[in-house]
Amino acid sequence: MLEPVQLAKFGVTELEAQHALDRLNVRDVDYADLYFESRTSESVSMEEGIVKRAAKSVSQGVGVRATAGEKTGFAYSDELTKKDLEVAADTARYIANSPKGDSPVPVPTQRRPTRDLYPIEWAKAEVATADRVALLNEIDAEARRYDPRIKNVMASFNTEYKVMAVATSDGTLVGDIQPLSRLQITCIAEDRDNRQVGSFGGGGRVGFEYYREDNRHLSYAREAAREAILNLSAVDAPAGVMPVVLAGGWPGILLHEAIGHGLEADFNRKKTSAFSNLIGKRVASDACTIVDDGTLPFRRGSLNMDDEGTPTSSTTLIEKGILRRYITDKLNARLMGIPLTGNGRRENYQSVVLPRMTNTFMLAGESDPQDIIRSVKKGLYAVSFGGGQVDITNGKFVFSASEAYLIEDGRITTPVKGATLIGSGPEILTKVSMVGHDLKLDNGIGTCGKDGQSVPVGVGLPTIKIDEITVGGTQR
Amino acid sequence: MLQKYTTPDSANGYAQLAADVLARAKVCGATEADIVVADGETLSVQVRVGTVDRLTKAREKRLGLRVFIGKRSATTSTSDFSRESLERLVEDTCTLAGAVVEDDVSGLPDEAQMAKEQPNLDLYDETVLDTETQIDWAKRGEAAAFALDSRITNSEGAEFDSSSGRVVLANSHGFVGSYKSSNFSLSVSPIAIESGTGAMQRDAWYEVQRKFARLASAESIGQEAARRAVRRLGARKVATKRVPVVFDQETAGSLLANLCSAVSGYGLYKRASFLLDKLGQKIACDLLTVYDDGRMVGGLGSRPFDGEGLATRKNTIVERGVLKSYLLDTYSGKKLGLPSTGNASRSVGESPSVGPTNFYLVPGLKSSQEIIGSVKEGLYVTELIGFGINMVTGDYSRGACGFWIENGELAYPVEEITIAGNLKQMFKDIEAIGSDLVFRGRIASPTVKISEMMVAGN
16 A cells, blocks of 8 residues: 655655745635655666666755646745745745735645555665666677677666655645656667668566566567668658558557647647647547546556646547547646546656646557458558657647558558658548557557656557558658 | 866855865775766746746756766766765765776776866856846737737747856866856747638747847747748648758758767767768768857857867868768767767766757858749748658658748648658758858758758648
8 A cells, every 4th residue: 555655755844835835825826736856767778788877866856836817837946945945935926916815725635646556666676786787788688689680789777766745725735656667779780781770668667577577678679679670671661642550559659649739738728729629529530439548557657646636547538539528737627617637747846737648549449450451452551650749730740650561452561661651630530440459558668748848658559540641751 | 186277156166066076986986087067047937828828937956976987987966965965976876887887988088188278158148037027028029929910819829038057067187167158038939820711820930049138129039930820821732742842941950950960979889870981971062061169159059168078169070061070079989989079968967978069051152032943843841840860871751841832932831741861862962052041059050952852742
């Protein structure tokens, strides 16, 4: 069972937190919170066959926020004295510009998160640097053993141990311990003048043991090596509009870019999203049901509660093609009069809360993945992707394949070089004609950027067929 | 070692703090060490549709330590400057260093290479703006965008940021360097709406300066942002075909950023750059000359010394199409058998890497109008999105929007298209370079025309 995180961990008393919140209690302030965070990050990395680098960073601080109508006042400090809290509170309430409120701030009541999605015994256990080094050494050997054309292996293992607590003017004091780790491998393959890259990785809110279970780390190494070797024989990608089959798992990045960002409540409150005013309207084919679910155990995008203390949930964004919900934080839920979904997230104490995705995926359909491939006469089969990006306002999004093949007469044939796919968010899912029964979540490598803030997220997808999308290759 | 540089700004005690930590590291067994201390203040104001949307204020400080125990090394950082915390940090760092593998080329630069002088590059402006002034600038910028065209009916807001800070770098050779810098920036992001269809387009314009007085007027920035958003209305797809592509200053800057990554020492020694083994060879057309100048007065990428304490300087990267120099720090230089070019870049918690200072493409003689005028049918790119660049192979495929050029004129806006090619060939296919070089960041380029690329659309 989770122990509640005490403010004492940050060298602050509950009375001091109460005083700071009281200082934020001026008439026009609708809501205020204090977010305390302590974070230890460690990394080891290898290249050229040796583990050369080890790093560790420790940070601690408080972010103080007040909101009044649409306005947010925010200040943060890496010092946690009473004085620092007061100065931050005075800055944050500057936006309200109104006299002291009449009703007292409720005393925050300590509560526990309602879930325990990532029991922390694993993460708590000290892992000797020597064990991390050994893990990377085995990865290097495995990748090189896969094929002698693998000429360099770059691998890194990162862990983060974050303790946070949030005290809010609506009377809550709740904390959480959020472990996170990730193993990332990149291989360079060379065959005479031809040099290619392949990468693979995974992780989640899991401990060190996870990577050694069934030699998971070695399978990652082989995957990275396989992709690099495969790309040695890849031909130039085609250009133009064609059917594209996306494999399950990480290609779910399509959902993240094409619709996820556009459904974040802030853009819709401001009516700057291509999805503004589309609730209840059709934005996808019948076959598409898409959820954002922060409650999956051990997942990279999961949280027991968001950074405002709201329990995370599973939110149906699109149900059989109809747009149902936006994802919200407290500010936007209040201003729009819509339900809180537990998606208020921030990168760290130095950043403001924004509505952000957790794990975003499409539910499984009924098609056999083999039938989906067989249904395509001439098109592209995309298995793995690099990053993606979206222009929220006009809805145009891109995502770039790192492993893809031609489909010719219903069969997967030649590997092609990476190419960017481009489409329009509100339209693309209406072109999804087949959804496989093979839903897969990604391995835990996603980091989402918004407004300069990075947060860990997950995506997932069954095999799907998009009847037409523009593929940005070089060949006619 | 007696060589000691004191600067007027070391009065805040960070130099002493650094000396204490270095001494402590030596006691814990470090044979060499260096330390970076950075602090700063920021005030950020965001205004949206005429009212304050967000106000952020902060002071920050951070300390990063790198130790060497023989040929083993580790890096740590903290924001807690208390004595106990720093003692623990030093011990942790030495323990970590003991756990990694010996790396033959690791170590500080030679003592003789440390910067001998620290010129004042005019990077700091002591102007402190109050909240009201910043709100006023942001409001005027956004209002100017709304006023320019009735189709600007919404906004993602306008943001005015001011920040200032200090960096102190010290190492066990006795080097102590310090400088202050500041930044003032305004960005405006209006949204234009097409009356018939309700289709929206966003664009933005911005400016960043070291000195407040050098900022363009809020009104001029807001108006340019509005012009850019409005001209995108009615954008459509075009048919897939090979055509000449003209990159505006912003998107040409991104091509130059790709070149910058490709000449960075770390990518090269890892064999992860498409410009591997190309030093001294022709990699681009004759028109292309690129400098990296760390000593440009008031430059957004200028600094008196680099992340290892070596003097910055002006390096010729490409001269008339021939690759003359990589960008190197001590480590990547040693891996490649070359001296550092003074391009060590150091974020507080990490070991040095390589970064540009003021990295720019020397302007040509033609105006952007003349360059567009030279195209019978082609694409003028004003925005690129996505990450479709493979630095190992140079393969390039990105989402684009801009304008279709017909008979030398911008005919209509285009979107939802990609442009694709290979960077190795694209740099060779540069046919014209504009005269319009303006620094808006540490990487800057004038307008660039590439003779042919694949544009994918319908």
